[in-house]
Amino acid sequence: MSLDTVAILSPGEMGGGVGAALVRHGHTAIACLAGRSAQTKARAERLGFRLCEDLDSMLAGADIVLSILPPEAARATAEEVAAAMRRTGKAPPYAELNAIAPDTSRAIEGVFRGTGADYIDGGIIGLPPAEGRKPTRIYVSGNAAPALDAFDGKDIAIHQCGPEIGRASAVKMCYASVSKGTNTLHTAAMTAAESLGVGDLLRAEIADSVPAVYERMQANIPRLPADSGRWIGEMEEIARTYASAGLPPGFHMAAAEIFRLLDSTPYGGETRETMDRARTMEQTVAACVVALRKREAAE
Numbered sequence: 001m002s003l004d005t006v007a008i009l010s011p012g013e014m015g016g017g018v019g020a021a022l023v024r025h026g027h028t029a030i031a032c033l034a035g036r037s038a039q040t041k042a043r044a045e046r047l048g049f050r051l052c053e054d055l056d057s058m059l060a061g062a063d064i065v066l067s068i069l070p071p072e073a074a075r076a077t078a079e080e081v082a083a084a085m086r087r088t089g090k091a092p093p094y095a096e097l098n099a100i101a102p103d104t105s106r107a108i109e110g111v112f113r114g115t116g117a118d119y120i121d122g123g124i125i126g127l128p129p130a131e132g133r134k135p136t137r138i139y140v141s142g143n144a145a146p147a148l149d150a151f152d153g154k155d156i157a158i159h160q161c162g163p164e165i166g167r168a169s170a171v172k173m174c175y176a177s178v179s180k181g182t183n184t185l186h187t188a189a190m191t192a193a194e195s196l197g198v199g200d201l202l203r204a205e206i207a208d209s210v211p212a213v214y215e216r217m218q219a220n221i222p223r224l225p226a227d228s229g230r231w232i233g234e235m236e237e238i239a240r241t242y243a244s245a246g247l248p249p250g251f252h253m254a255a256a257e258i259f260r261l262l263d264s265t266p267y268g269g270e271t272r273e274t275m276d277r278a279r280t281m282e283q284t285v286a287a288c289v290v291a292l293r294k295r296e297a298a299e
Helices: 013-024 038-046 055-061 071-088 102-111 145-151 167-195 199-209 211-223 225-244 250-263 281-298
Strands: 005-009 028-032 050-052 064-067 094-096 119-125 136-141 156-160
Touching: 005 013, 005 055, 013 028, 013 038, 013 136, 013 156, 028 055, 038 050, 050 055, 055 071, 064 071, 071 094, 071 102, 071 225, 094 102, 102 119, 102 167, 102 225, 119 145, 119 167, 136 145, 136 167, 145 156, 167 199, 167 211, 167 225, 167 250, 167 281, 199 211, 199 281, 211 225, 211 281, 225 250, 250 281
Parallel strands: 005 028, 005 064, 028 050, 064 094, 094 119, 136 156
Antiparallel strands: 119 136
């Protein structure tokens, strides 16, 4: 199967990075940005995307569709695309690459039944693709998943997980439960200690007993507010994943609350491009304590 023209919904940070990588390696990346801002459209064009007026025209030119969106938008977007497939009769494979639970992916697979489109379950791990950077890992599963091997080695590493829908999503969810979940635990511990007046003592103990953990806290906690708003839904999907495996979902429902707390600080409006990279862990935690006090006062 030729995958020369790749439709990406949507060219945000990750989707834009994936599209730009594929353009560098000879593919054509297209996107429908109807209703989006002029700034978003200009960014997509700068990354090498060709813009389409609507979903119908996008599908007409696409060899495959990659859905790379915030998890809470995955189902609604799939429904819009499936409706356009039924309307136009053009149904390229649809790769659901969002941070969603296996059960959510299987439910979205059902949206495409009757359209003629092959459905691919997937999950992305790592930073957006870039030249000179470790390849972004894309885990995929489903009978049609081998088609994505066409992208392997193009600043992307494709990992096949077998024919069962949901396996790739399970890898992504379990991985993120550790990586992002650990960051929220660190933030919660530091915020609790600061709130209880023992922040300096805890920092000193962690720095002495587990210096690698302390270095990770110092590096990661200040960066979390910029992503916190869009990671709330991912934590809720992880909680659903854990529940489906018979494990307590509360770990990551709590993680979602920590991201809500971070998002409510003055730093929650930052992006990765605009964040203050000189801000310290202590400053970020202090802002969390203030936000926590405001929340308690309002209750």
